[in-house]
Amino acid sequence: MQLDAWDVIIVGAGAAGLMCAITAGKRGRRVLVLESADRPGKKILMSGGGRCNFTNLHVESDNFLSDNLNFCKSALSCYTQWDFIELVCKHDIQYHEKTLGQLFCDSSSKDILNMLLIEAEKAKVTITTKCLIDKYETRERSEKNFTLYTNQGKFTTKSLIVASGGLSVPTLGGSDIGYRLAEQFGHKITLLRPALVPFTFTDSFKLLSEKLSGLSLPVRLSTGKHQFLESVLFTHRGLSGPAVLQISSYWREGQSIRLDLLPFTDCFQHLVKQKFEQPRAVLRTIISQLLPRNLVLELEKCWWLEKKEVPIAELSETLIQTLADSIHSWELKPSGTEGYRTAEVTLGGVETGEVSSKTMESKRQPGLYFVGEILDVTGHLGGFNFQWAWASGFAAGKVA
Template sequence: MQFDLIVVGAGAAGLLCAGMAGQRGLRVLVIDHADKVAEKIRISGGGRCNFTNRDAGPTNFLSDNPNFCRSALARYTPQDFIALVQKHGISFHEKHKGQLFCDDSAEQIIRMLLDECAQGGVQHWQPCTVTDIQQPERDGGGFTVETSRGPLQCSRLVVATGGLSIPKIGASDWGLRLAQRFGHKIVTPRAALVPLTFDAQDWAPFATLSGLSLPVIVSTGKGKTQGRFVEDLLFTHRGLSGPAILQISSYWQDGQPLQINLSPDADLATMLQAAKSDSKRQLGNVLGGLFPQRLAQAWLERLGLPSQRPMPECKDKDLQQLAQQLQAWQLTPNGSEGWRKAEVMRGGVDTRELNSQNMESKRIPGLHFIGEVMDVTGWLGGYNFQWAWASAAACARSIEAKL
């Protein structure tokens, strides 16, 4: 069977690319090894899909080639995808910092993408495994794709197989292996948007705080590689999670410390000194009025400060140390919860070997990579979906122009 375009991967990027290409008159086939399409969409945003962020721009993405994403993001914006959502009558709301969610269900986004594919006459083979791809002839003869349902021919091949996160929903390294086979470099993949863990012995004083959440400022790294976020932090039995930690995990490198300000809106040293001068209350009660009680008690025990000590009897140096510890807490993770808990992959196909206008390989004409399989990683909050849409659109529009 002959197709103009075969898309391997029926996720966010693959389905949008297929639908757009099909509606431009191309004969398109989507192949996926899973029984269901777009599982990552289905489970995202607590089942309501954080499908984009109103404020998405190049500064919200990480890559070893940071300028690569600029062109695609500029040519298919959050407003473009919002218009598509509105066209299909899907109601949505903004939850936090530009994050847009379906009012009802993530299934609406999946249905929308499938409807767009249907309008373009896109064919689907699922479940179907790609067993081999023969390198195209030098004269541009296209690709031979061997599958579990038989051989195929196509002029262009789009790899939209996603990253390695959440293996239980079918994550695979197939796209990375194919890229390497065709001579592409791979930026070492690692788990991103993922909870961080700590040595069990070092973490023992904080394990009892599991479930406690509070707003913080968290940072790591220096200069151009520094990350800094003002978000909520969540204590767990094994370490730290919550939006603040998921965000900073994309910037964190092995061996690097985190800096955490547990009281971002206050000058804690001044407040404690004022309480010493003006109050006879106990230290534990004062600190418990500024932080969750469990956190206040854990910190006093960690520093060996009696919670029952009246404020006037507290030494200035103890109060200064307490404030410094709480507002400049430095600790070094020993790792992360890994692919099982990661929301996305950092790293992937090196974009320095791809064309930023159309996502096409500079090594193999007619071979394209879109979405998470590339070394482009967005922040938490709808940014990675926006990259899926933008890279898919850049690819689909360019293929129409060339065929």
């Protein structure tokens, strides 16, 4: 390998790093990607349950969290979901919309990674795996600005792209190197938190969730002014499922969440109607017509144990109203989350105020770029995080 011959060095061969490498390589830039893992794109392979939810049909800035939501707009409009879908089609990868515009591979995430690696090879990109960076230096006004010292030698470059992702899932490459590097150049890092992550409980709900483990149902889940209408999954340690992962990005320690177990039914109206239609039936029977029976049996213990054998005709409307309110607004207090071990993303990152929204270049250090999850741009569940990785990688790759 010619050690000093790189125009662009990219730290991290994940989604954003590979897209950036392909884009810069296609422009004739000599691109080297340094990857610490033994292979590129580990998160891509594990994503979407092995089928990679690679983008979403409806990408808007509202699908992201950031201290400055305007920041992501430019990159997302220069490289859209349609651009990525075109690439996927060019490689004859079969895909389908699962729900809510989420696009998944029909076969395997490997299709997406292979596509990126083929494109990288065509663009003459060099990818070096098992590469550990010891330190980096900059030289003011020298032709090659950055020098990286690694276990595989010394590399210098004019453009250094930090694409090392966030802290989530250390076994898949989650690391803090990008944040440390950013801080070394004077960049501020916003508060980092695990996001798109299951909730854990230590109160009586833990026992209940354990008993119901494996049960999934559609709910409306909210915290503060944020709400998601998706499914929730009871687990041995608490709650997971799309609605929970989504709301976890907005939840903070000590806050409650509210579960509407019947988001499409007016429970009070329904129960009052049943007083006339099946007056001898007990609540358990009636509610089991709307919700899974094992859940109803647990709710009965919590909410109407003393009236469990009383026919609905004999229950007061006040009691029915209280019960309907509980079903539509079950308040729970998570004790925490599963943390970075399983979080799909890291919320927060390099503050966007000192990064160009058009090119991802640092406003503090010419030639230094940040792309992907390392930035303070975090997508909702549903392919938005990959779309951000493709778009921001493309934005930097066009100019670096």
